[in-house]
Amino acid sequence: MALQKLSPTVIEGLTQIPLLKDLPADLIASILNVAQRRAVEEGSAFFFQGDPAEKVYVLLEGRVKLFQLTPDGQQVLLRVIGPWSLFGAIALAHGEFYPVTAQTAQNSTALYWPVSVLMGFINKSPQLAMNALQIMAGHVQEFQDRFRELATERVERRLARAILRLTSQTGKKVPEGILLNLPITRQDLAEMTGTTLYTVSRILSQWESQGLIQSGREKIIICFPHGLVNIAEDLPARQT
């Protein structure tokens, strides 16, 4: 695609994107010169999960949802991207197939390069390679954070809710706090909250070290009920 078909505003925007950051102007011009443009209507897709990963895209306008489908057809939204975002970058890392579907949430336009073309530039420019690496490292970081939330915070809430529910039904006030007056094992709690014994033990130990609870064999005392309610209900942080 000829560079002159891109408006000056778009070219200005593209020189700011992380992929092209700190590159010499002539290299940016060459890269943009061979870019191709593709418009996709709302609700259609740039590519589908499982398609051969042959192109790398930069969104110019619109909004794109990246999601995966589970084998039983459930859709898992991984991220939603806006203008100037890179997507399909897995193609650069020898990904054979796209691991996600890139479906448009609005009418969208993107620039794209066949991976072989972009690889040609990367081979000549360590800075371009470094930019691509930084973008992917950013994605890894983001998904590590998401993973931690899924793996810990949500189970914490489920566990806090289960304990509060049991306590409100059977709790008994004792000098140290509220005794969960029921012989309940960590395995019971794990099954109630859809997690593992190991996770329940780890979270209970953490709460114990924070002074929220005291726990022993088949025994839990809630020392700071409000703290547990905070976790269970995700109460807004208090303004003091």
Next chain:
Amino acid sequence: MTDYSFTPETSVNDLVQKWPQVIPVFIQFHMACVGCSMSAFETLEDAANIYAIDPQLFMQRLEEAIRESSPAV
């Protein structure tokens, strides 16, 4: 004569059960106590401390809410 007797040791749940008209006071102080499963175990003093509210002021507001909504005696 209406019995206004409640103390800082009264549980949040007992108070709210007996005098539902105090509920707006909890809401004004941005307290999540109303409907909370732990309110049976927390005293009014506990609740004030948790939310860093002056216990005297809190007790006073609760008392006012009950008096204002009760028929004159």
